[in-house]
Amino acid sequence: MTNLPRFTLIAGLALGLAACAGKQPVALEKPPETAQPVTPVANADPIPVTETAAPVQPAYAPGSQEDLRAQTGSDTVLFGYDSYELDAEAKAVLARHAQWLRQNPAVRVTLEGHTDERGTREYNLALGDRRANSAKNFLATQGIDVARLATISYGKERPAVDGSDEAAWAKNRRAVTVVMGR
């Protein structure tokens, strides 16, 4: 066994902790130099840590997609059928994205708009574009410079999950904040 599986486990836990941390995840002042073996907390599974704790790389780089996910809980907001309106939950997620973008002022993102499969191809390209722009406009109202915000629509071409039922469609009607670089 190499370090890799263990590393993955730790990263997964860190992500889970951040997600559980609550509505307002606190941004890390400074990225950890190494991934600290997390002190087991009451309701977390113990993590197998070997004594040969070689220096492990950080779980994710600051300003990265993984960082965005870990710090804000999700990089994705969901929409209703044939809708491009942001509901309260979507706005809360995007508000956290805005906060994260303020803390990572060099980062640019692309808002990707997607649809479920239940629409014609060309209409769905336009609908995906509406969703991407809904997300972008919300970030702009939160004070993010639009020069940092690009949009792209994939219509129904890139579903997040395979499937043709309501559960799959719900996950595929989305806008994703994708880190483009800094």
Added chain:
Amino acid sequence: MRLIPFMLALSLPAAVLAQTPLRVDINAGLMQPMPIAVPAFAPGNGGNTEAGTTTALGERAAQVIANDLKSSGLFRPIDPAAYTTAVGLDEVVKPDFPAWRTVAAQALVTGTVTANADGGITLACYAYDVFAGSEIARQGFVTTAAGWRRAAHKCADLVYARLTGESGYFDSRIVYVSETGPRTKRIKRLAIMDQDGAGHRFLTSGQNLVLTPRFAPEQQTITYMSFENNRPRVWLYTLGSGRQEAVGQFATMTFAPRFSPDGHNLVFSMSVGGNADIYRFNLATKQTTRLTTGAGIDTSPSYSPDGSQIVFESDRGGSQQIYVMNADGSNQHRISFGEGRSASPAWSPRGDYIAFTRIGAGRFGIGVMRPDGSSERLLTNGYQDESPTWSPNGRVILFARGDRGGRSGLWSVDISGLNERRLATPLDASDPAWSPLLP
């Protein structure tokens, strides 16, 4: 490719006109396809060509013709096992009508394939009314050896045209999007093939997501949408050279392109800040003219064959519906008022119908309506039938049918709603576009 049709010299005494000319009624909602015999074409000489011997080409040409005619749903080629004797050269121009009556053939297509001194071939095509014992049509085609298939399609078009009174559609091609891989990482490539599936080849590598190809009227250029460099834009593909170029320099997404009937313009949608409108792009001057304004999604524009009007879809009224406007953007008016949503309209090359996608009750179907919105009829019903495109003669609609498993293929249906059939493709398929008749 060189393909020269010519009138064959009269080799029969002037045919006696039958009392009732043999005719397939294309509008009747045909119950009984016409039995037709298409025996192997006779070798005009013992020549050999790059594509095979004249004997082999004669057999294959007859198969291509029989398959074309059968695919229309209007003809029933008689199994060649029913007539074992080969048709000799002399019988091509002087058929044994009583013998053909015994196999219940109503029509007969015969012909010859001859190797020419320049390496090309001549395919001669004859059609007869078996019961009247008279000639219906006759035409010769001079082409390269490799062009034998096109000559056979031309022969099938001749027979179809004479027996239905409509122009044929067999000498034509289909460009479409070939699909493979899981839905979340679908690989899409432009591909082209003859109308009957022959001569299939891929045009793009699959590296970039490509969508919605459509032929230019001259058929040497295809407009489509590509996500190259993560910039979804309208592109042009030149068939001869394989050259690909982006259309114009637009800051935002352009999509849903189609050529004008004169080939001078494209119409497509451009999305600005989430609002999609329709624009005309002059290919010579590179000038862009905005045709629709307003907050709705306006997309899927398609010209009337005379170029004077454009049909498109818009959700300006709350849901996707079909609208028609003049080519300059004036007089925009809604024409679809049926149940559910109506989308992706395609104006027939005959001008008499508009095909569209109907979305309702969780199903997608293909329908047709008159350009004024009247006489709406639904022709198909599937989980996801969409993207209708017309045969060159406006009698057949090709469309993409997707299922719940994420698989998709190309299907065609007659404008009467009959003869629904699948067109085989090497991989999954979507976004078909039918070419005009080849020149």
